[in-house]
Amino acid sequence: MIRVERAGACDLVMDLGRPGWGALGVPAGGAADAAALAAANRLVGNDTAAAGLEITLSGPLLFFPAGAVVALTGARFAATRSSGAAVAWNETLLLAAGESLDLGPAQDGCRAWLAVRGGLMVPPLMGSRSTFLPAGFGGHQGRALQAGDQLAVSPASGGVRLMRAQPPAAVPDLPLRVVPGPQAGQFDDAGLAAFFGGRYRVDTASDRRGVRLKGPAVTHARRALASQGVLPGAIQVPPDGQPIILGWDGPVTGGYPVIAAVIATDLPRLAQRRPGDTVHFSTLEVEIARTLAVVDWTIEELG
Amino acid sequence: MLPPKPGQAAAQPAWRWVSERGLQLVTAAATLPRYEWLLSLKFPEIEDIIPADGSLLLVLRRGAAVSDALQAALDAPLAEALAKPGVLHEIAVRYGGAAGPDLAALAEQAGMNAAAYVDCHAAVEFTVAFLGFQPGFPYLGGLPPALHAPRRASPRVRVPAGSVAIGGSYSGIYPAAGPGGWHLIGRTPAELFDPQRAAPALLQPGDRVRFVPL
Numbered sequence: 001m002i003r004v005e006r007a008g009a010c011d012l013v014m015d016l017g018r019p020g021w022g023a024l025g026v027p028a029g030g031a032a033d034a035a036a037l038a039a040a041n042r043l044v045g046n047d048t049a050a051a052g053l054e055i056t057l058s059g060p061l062l063f064f065p066a067g068a069v070v071a072l073t074g075a076r077f078a079a080t081r082s083s084g085a086a087v088a089w090n091e092t093l094l095l096a097a098g099e100s101l102d103l104g105p106a107q108d109g110c111r112a113w114l115a116v117r118g119g120l121m122v123p124p125l126m127g128s129r130s131t132f133l134p135a136g137f138g139g140h141q142g143r144a145l146q147a148g149d150q151l152a153v154s155p156a157s158g159g160v161r162l163m164r165a166q167p168p169a170a171v172p173d174l175p176l177r178v179v180p181g182p183q184a185g186q187f188d189d190a191g192l193a194a195f196f197g198g199r200y201r202v203d204t205a206s207d208r209r210g211v212r213l214k215g216p217a218v219t220h221a222r223r224a225l226a227s228q229g230v231l232p233g234a235i236q237v238p239p240d241g242q243p244i245i246l247g248w249d250g251p252v253t254g255g256y257p258v259i260a261a262v263i264a265t266d267l268p269r270l271a272q273r274r275p276g277d278t279v280h281f282s283t284l285e286v287e288i289a290r291t292l293a294v295v296d297w298t299i300e301e302l303g
Numbered sequence: 304m305l306p307p308k309p310g311q312a313a314a315q316p317a318w319r320w321v322s323e324r325g326l327q328l329v330t331a332a333a334t335l336p337r338y339e340w341l342l343s344l345k346f347p348e349i350e351d352i353i354p355a356d357g358s359l360l361l362v363l364r365r366g367a368a369v370s371d372a373l374q375a376a377l378d379a380p381l382a383e384a385l386a387k388p389g390v391l392h393e394i395a396v397r398y399g400g401a402a403g404p405d406l407a408a409l410a411e412q413a414g415m416n417a418a419a420y421v422d423c424h425a426a427v428e429f430t431v432a433f434l435g436f437q438p439g440f441p442y443l444g445g446l447p448p449a450l451h452a453p454r455r456a457s458p459r460v461r462v463p464a465g466s467v468a469i470g471g472s473y474s475g476i477y478p479a480a481g482p483g484g485w486h487l488i489g490r491t492p493a494e495l496f497d498p499q500r501a502a503p504a505l506l507q508p509g510d511r512v513r514f515v516p517l
Contacts, residue, residue, distance in 0.1 A: 022353035022362065023338070024496075024504040025434040125498045135438045135479060137498040182321045227435060227442070229353035229360025231325045253355045253435030261322035264365065289323040294365065 002068070002116065004149040006061035008103065010207075013120050013139035013151075014054040014113070018128035022229065022252045029138075030130045032111055032208065032248050032271035036073040039165045039297040040115035043071035043092045045156065050119030051129035053145075055112045057274060059103025060145060067097040068153065069117035069160050073167065075109025075272055090165040091302075109272035118156040134209055134249055162302040168295040175282040176266050179289050181235060182228065183220075183257035191219040191241075195259055196281055200243065204275040208249040211270060213279065217241030220257055230254040233262035233270075245270065263289045318377050324350075326361040326369075326377075333381035334359060334432070335509045340382070346373050354433040354508050356442070389431065389509035394476070394491050396425075396467050397517045402490035405455075409469060409486050413449050421516060423447055424488065429474060429512040439478040439496025439504040443512055446474050458484035465490045467514065489514075 004011075014037060017030020031037035031054055038048035053060075059077045070093050072079070079087035082100045087093065089112075095101065106112070122129050122140055131139025140149060187195070200215035218241045230236070234246045236256035245262060246254070262270055263284060273279055318328040330337045338354045341361070348367035353360040363369070369377075398421045399406040410420035429443035451472050459482065462468075466477040468485035477483055478495035491514075495505050506512065 019350045019362070021438075021503075022351040022360070023434060023508055025436065025438045025440055026503070028351070126503060132438075135496070135498075179320070179322055182319070182327055226356035226358070227433070228327065228358050229325070229355045231322055231360070231362060233322060251436055252353050253433065258321070261325070263323055286320040286323055290320075292323070 001065060001153060002151040003063040003065065004060055004145045004147055004151070005063050005100065007145045007147050007149075008055050008060040009058040010056040011060050011145040012054045012056075012131040012133065013051050013122055013129060014131065015051040015129045016049050017130050017248075018126045018138075021126055025252055026126065026132070026135075027232070027249055027252050029132050029208075029249050030128065031113060033074060033113070033268035035268065035294070035297055036167070037113040037115065039090070039167070039299065040071045040073040040113045041119070042299050043073075043090070043163050043165055044069045044115045044117040045158065045160060046115060046117060046119050050115065050154075051122060051139075052113055052115040052120060055103060055114060056106075057110060058105045059112065061100060061102045063100045064095045065098060067099060068095045069093070070095060070101070071115050071165075072112055073115075073165065074112035076107045077112055078104030078107060090167060092160070092162045092164075094160070106274065110274040111271050116153050117160065118154040121152040121154045132249060133207075163299055164302055166298040166300075168297065170269075174269070175280045176270060177263050177284045177289070178235065178260035178281050179263060179284055179286040181258035181260045183225065184259055186223060186257050187218065187220045187237075187259055191237075191259075194218050194241075195243065196283065199278045199280045202273050202275050202277045202279065206247075206275060208247045210247050210250050211245040211273065213243045213245065215242070218243055218259060220259075223257075225255055225257055227253045227255045228258075230258065231261070233264065233267055234258045235260045235262065263292070265289075265292050265295065321360070324363045324365065326363065328359045328361060328377060329357065330359055330381065331357050333383045335430070336382045336385050338508060339386055341376060344372070344376060346370065346376070348373060355435065356432065385509055389507065389511050391428075391511045391513065392506060393513050393515050394467075394493050395517050396489040396491050396514045398424075398467075398489040403467070403488040405469075405486035406488045409450075409452055409488060412452060415449075420450070420488075423450060424474070425514045425516050427513070431506045431508050431510045431512065432473070433508055434504060434506070436475075437478055437481065437496075438498070439506070441476055441495070441506045441512070443474040443476075444472075446472055448472075452486055454484040455486060458482055459487075462487065463490060465492060465495070467491055
């Protein structure tokens with residue numbers, strides 16, 4: 001069991017999501033960086049699909065009365081343990097009975113993932129334990145964690161191995177790679193130049209539904225558009241010309257023109273942009289994007 | 304997108320990649336039969352199929368290639384009839400008053416009184432064209448043109464759950480409370496979406512809906 005002594009800005013129970021329900025208006029959702037959650041799970045000996053926590057911008061204070069085996073991946077947060085031991089990222093951590101883990105503000109990104117050996121035991125809904133905040137279901141009571149919450153942990157068997165993970169190399173300030181969207185042809189030269197030449201600031205109104213950008217207005221012919229299916233990464237341009245990158249919990253259909261789509265390989269980097277950060281874009285042919293291999297984490301046992 | 308081949312029938316569906324996993328198929332009036340048909344073929348490389356207004360979005364599993372069988376299905380001519388008619392649902396509605404604050408204004412725009420507007424709305428057998436916006440929110444096709452109305456200029460911050468609404472050429476029902484830009488004409492006690500149910504959404508694409516005034 002884990003007791004939440006203090007909640008973070010938005011701590012959400014997440015697994016790899018619930019794909020396959022788009023026709024009912026339910027997006028796949030799940031961890032914003034599935035590979036990072038999967039790696040954290042492997043570090044504690046879990047199945048990669050076990051439920052953990054997605055922690056955004058500022059983390060919780062968690063108390064482990066019976067101890068736990070945990071691992072953190074993703075952005076570095078200020079972090080301390082009540083035992084005084086260091087909090088390493090991308091490593092198996094052994095917490096003694098009665099220890100607490102205090103996660104403060106994010107230091108170099110936006111989101112971190114915490115896996116607990118056994119996995120968080122919340123009831124699966126529609127095939128997943130992920131929280132879907134916009135409709136208030138899944139995860140822990142359909143909401144972000146609050147102080148006083150108690151999270152049950154599933155039992156685990158077998159020995160504990162200490163491991164370390166190597167995340168894919170991160171290059172700061174690289175453009176987000178996009179493929180042309182279905183309405184790219186409706187944008188005039190000025191609109192396309194603004195979008196591809198401009199730098200955009202991530203607005204504070206961003207969340208898992210969408211990353212709202214502020215910057216050079218993207219002009220387009222305002223034609224009535226029939227609602228179309230959309231995926232996370234699709235970049236919609238509403239009438240005010242300020243693009244919105246649809247996020248992991250975004251709608252499954254949209255009625256604004258889509259100028260481009262961030263490739264799935266780059267969505268984990270989008271997950272680390274926080275309000276005030278800038279983003280810019282570069283294009284890639286979809287045929288090339290389709291050949292990009294999934295960048296994997298390497299995991300080694302600590303000798 | 305594949306270039307159209309010369310000599311192909313006009314009914315040939317057009318499809319194109321909209322991301323490296325998303326394939327948009329233009330289906331026009333054949334959206335529902337094509338959705339039903341593609342679902343029935345159970346392609347292992349497809350993770351999800353999302354119907355929308357005149358198109359389908361096929362979501363491929365990460366790293367999956369388009370098989371010859373899927374390629375052939377994408378290029379197959381369109382059928383415009385459903386294999387079987389969808390389930391008919393009767394949805395009870397309290398029209399007007401506090402439950403439907405926009406009814407009077409909509410009726411006036413349509414040049415009829417509120418009772419005639421309600422009669423007209425309740426006389427239609429709607430078809431669920433697709434779901435979107437919120438889990439379980441149905442876009443109901445079949446609204447008589449006299450009842451069409453552009454969305455509100457400024458969306459409401461909070462629309463009550465169960466609100467029956469008009470947006471453009473569609474009628475819809477808000478499954479949960481939240482912001483919304485459609486005109487509200489009534490409210491139903493029906494529970495449109497519950498993730499705990501075996502079938503979480505009350506209405507499926509292709510289902511038929513008739514509104515019954517309370």
